[in-house]
Amino acid sequence: MMKNVLEKLVMNSRKAIDEGCYNITKTLPKSKIDLKKSIRDNKHASLITEIKFSSPAEGKIKKYSDPVQIAKSMMSGGTKALSILTQPYLFDGSPDYFIKIRKNVKIPLLMKDIIIDKIQIDAAKKMGADYFLLIQALFDKGFVDDIDELIRYGHRNGLKILLEAHTKTEFENALKTRADIVGINNRNLNTLEINLDTTRNLLHNYRRRWRSKKMPFEPVYGKMIVSESGIKSTNDIDFLHNCGADAFLIGTSIMKSSDIQKTVSELVNAI
Template sequence: MSRFAKAGDTVEKLVENSYKAIDEGAYDLKREVSHDAISLKKAILSCPHAPLITEVKFSSPSRGQIRNFGTPAEIALAMEEAGATALSVLTQPYLFDGSVQNLIAIRKAVAIPLLMKDIVVSDVQIDAAKKAGADCILLIKAVFDRNLAESSMESLYDRAAKKGLQVLVEAHSSQEYADCIKSRYELVGINNRNLSDLAVDIKNTERLIKEHGKGSSIIISESGISKPADIQYLKKAGADAFLVGTSIMETGDIGAKVAELYNAL
């Protein structure tokens, strides 16, 4: 039985999967990775070329299986050596084939900031992020606007901050993004993918920045980025950094693809 009366679109399905993973103990860690926090914000601001947050994910709801070879640590190291500013690591087991164990393995392999990429609905996941060696977590505003999480976004944001984790707040719609800018979140992601129907429109970043500006936030454009021209366009539109997953993970030479995008600016 679903926890929600409505189970119509992808957001509810993703949230349901998070609760399922929590119930099954996917985020239970007995040991903590010893790790001094690395600032994602500072890494972005000090990047001499295109600040890339490259994503380690093996599957997605929109594409199914993306990659079936290479260990998480090997892939992460190739990304780091090719210029990745930070890594986004999927830890959601359902639909993404992710795990907190992947995050731990990657933390041991690289020295750049790690974003734990998940559909966070509970402090259980935040605690796991800290123990696994993440530097930043993702909070998706739509999840909280629909009251699908165990706590408010402010409560989970504060819990993360108290643990020394930075928070990337993700918006897709005009209202979500306007609220983020008004709240002056340090890191704001604009998802070019509509999580309700999974449609991608890379122009969403430009549209929202034109409508509401950037304030003091660092803006990270997410989804639909596959070539240097995309990064050049998004930079001109006002994006400060770029989260790229599928187009890198599906290529045969991850290092070459990351280097190509990194040198776009």
């Protein structure tokens, strides 16, 4: 088991920044599709499928192959957006294949990385990202300062933010920010263990409280909720949907599939 996972992830991002990983020269246009609207209007399960070849928890997930072809297979299966790893260390991610995908697809893209600096947000904008990820735990534990400033900076640059939480405290703090979407990570980043009940436990009281007021869509402080990590089957989708999740971010189980398009389609039709 890797110790001090969060600390290691932050160190890796600093290393990647120092090495010029995020020095992007050309600027690409982002998608014209409103992700939140497409999720809101979708009658089936709304998936954000993730392209990653390795992870701290799984090690090597898939032998490297054409990321553009993977992206197109996911789109053919019905995904609403793509999450693309740009962190080179532990994830085998790359801004280069984010750029390749952006040049070939029109749907919204999420820059999935350990964002600790405005330099990475600048890179997200230049690569044509629609969203970038922030992790609430990094701010709550003091690894990174001033989450509100990074969110404001993203918004000023035309980007939206998916802010990820795992614990009750992180979730409550995330809801108070101006992040556009809140993600519930079913994986504990300290132990790397997964429990889908994380989504149920965090949403139970909030969904019940706000729905009792007959609020319209997005009853939790105006936030759309995405459940992340550990989602493998249509039963998982059904369970998390019933817990109150609006969308589902799925990476490893799809990347391991021998038929990505079919797997995505089956998960989309879980609802």
